[in-house]
Amino acid sequence: MNNKIILSLEQALALPYATQRFVQLGWRVIRIESPAENEKSKSGDPNRYIGEDTGIDDLHSYYIPPNIGKEAITLNLKKKEGQDLLRKLIRELEVDVFMCNTLPLRYLQLGIDFETLKKANPKLIWCGISAMGPEYPDRAGYDPAMQAMLGYMFLTGEPDRDPMLCGLPVIDLKAGDEAFSQVLIAMLEQNENGKKIDISMAQCAASWLITALPQLEFVKNESEIFTRSGNEHRSFIPCNCYPTKDGHIYLAIGNDSQWDKLTKINGFEHLTKTNRITNQGRNNDKNAIYKDIRKGLKNYTTAGFVEVCSKLGLAVSPVNSTSDVAKLEFVKQNMLKTQLPSGNKVSLFPAPVSSSFLTKIDYTLNCAPRLGEHNEKIYKEAGFNIEQIKELLNNKIV
Numbered sequence: 001m002n003n004k005i006i007l008s009l010e011q012a013l014a015l016p017y018a019t020q021r022f023v024q025l026g027w028r029v030i031r032i033e034s035p036a037e038n039e040k041s042k043s044g045d046p047n048r049y050i051g052e053d054t055g056i057d058d059l060h061s062y063y064i065p066p067n068i069g070k071e072a073i074t075l076n077l078k079k080k081e082g083q084d085l086l087r088k089l090i091r092e093l094e095v096d097v098f099m100c101n102t103l104p105l106r107y108l109q110l111g112i113d114f115e116t117l118k119k120a121n122p123k124l125i126w127c128g129i130s131a132m133g134p135e136y137p138d139r140a141g142y143d144p145a146m147q148a149m150l151g152y153m154f155l156t157g158e159p160d161r162d163p164m165l166c167g168l169p170v171i172d173l174k175a176g177d178e179a180f181s182q183v184l185i186a187m188l189e190q191n192e193n194g195k196k197i198d199i200s201m202a203q204c205a206a207s208w209l210i211t212a213l214p215q216l217e218f219v220k221n222e223s224e225i226f227t228r229s230g231n232e233h234r235s236f237i238p239c240n241c242y243p244t245k246d247g248h249i250y251l252a253i254g255n256d257s258q259w260d261k262l263t264k265i266n267g268f269e270h271l272t273k274t275n276r277i278t279n280q281g282r283n284n285d286k287n288a289i290y291k292d293i294r295k296g297l298k299n300y301t302t303a304g305f306v307e308v309c310s311k312l313g314l315a316v317s318p319v320n321s322t323s324d325v326a327k328l329e330f331v332k333q334n335m336l337k338t339q340l341p342s343g344n345k346v347s348l349f350p351a352p353v354s355s356s357f358l359t360k361i362d363y364t365l366n367c368a369p370r371l372g373e374h375n376e377k378i379y380k381e382a383g384f385n386i387e388q389i390k391e392l393l394n395n396k397i398v
Helices: 014-024 080-092 104-110 143-149 170-189 201-207 213-217 256-263 279-284 286-297 302-311 322-326 329-333 375-381 386-394
Strands: 005-009 028-033 071-074 097-100 125-130 195-200 240-243 248-252 315-318 335-339 345-350
Touching: 005 014, 005 080, 014 028, 014 097, 014 125, 014 170, 071 375, 097 170, 104 125, 125 170, 143 170, 143 201, 170 195, 170 201, 195 201, 240 286, 248 302, 279 286, 302 315, 322 329, 329 335, 329 345, 375 386
Parallel strands: 005 028, 005 097, 028 071, 097 125, 125 195
Antiparallel strands: 240 248, 248 315, 335 345
């Protein structure tokens, strides 16, 4: 399936992340953006202009990683001629998948709805990502607001402080992964009548509340439902983050035998108490246990304690910085790379899995495309000559 073609009206992160995964499979991804209104306007994906300056105005650092290996065209879908041209592209390029993360309210206005586009290809797989699906057509979806709405912030942070966002845009990424998997499933079904897929970011986020929402069925009243718990695990004690002499570690004790091993480590003998033998007993005395563990760690460096625990088969990890993670061997080995317009070769992020399906050309993909970079190439492919392409440009269709 590595010869498939995706046309994607995309911006921000959720959909570009989804289509980036198809790039890694060797699929051809062509991103569609709005052309600039005039020479001074910054059009296209707003993420092009976010992050560190690379020396190219529409290739800032936040935009590059999820868009490496793609092609880019501009197309004015506010005009009927642009909508006609989109259908021609789908026909002439034999596009397999159309994707978008536009407000559902605008599907018909822009001529990108499933029923319209399937006229160009009856077998077309259509996938749209939106905040809450077509039932809420005018609802915008931004990851931080979705985290607040779906209870993620309620569950994140210290119990006696304000709710907090997760450190990553997890709902954007979850929605992108879901779009990726649903398109693959649609491909396997080989539906002769095409396939329409609606991805609701809200529903995706709610599906991950598998350890939270069910609690409503098992507690006597809502005051018993767990809320923010900082770094501690809500069920297993004493899973928590602790300071060492030179940093922090996360120690995860998941059962009674692991607890017994912990109490036998040199300098941790004071943890031993009969009321702490079971997880429930430790839960009843957890705050005192946390203090006792901190006391024991005063004599250990991060690396020293990790070494001791690893020999005992205990789950422990240093709290690594982003720079530390980049140096991990399994991360370095699977890094996707690109070459910036300056000529500098940069490592960006690892592929999520290692398999024979992934594109493996030194894991290096072309740099994220500039706005409309492939207009001439792709419109020629669709049957236009140079003069016709110039006319499209002059008429602000592309």
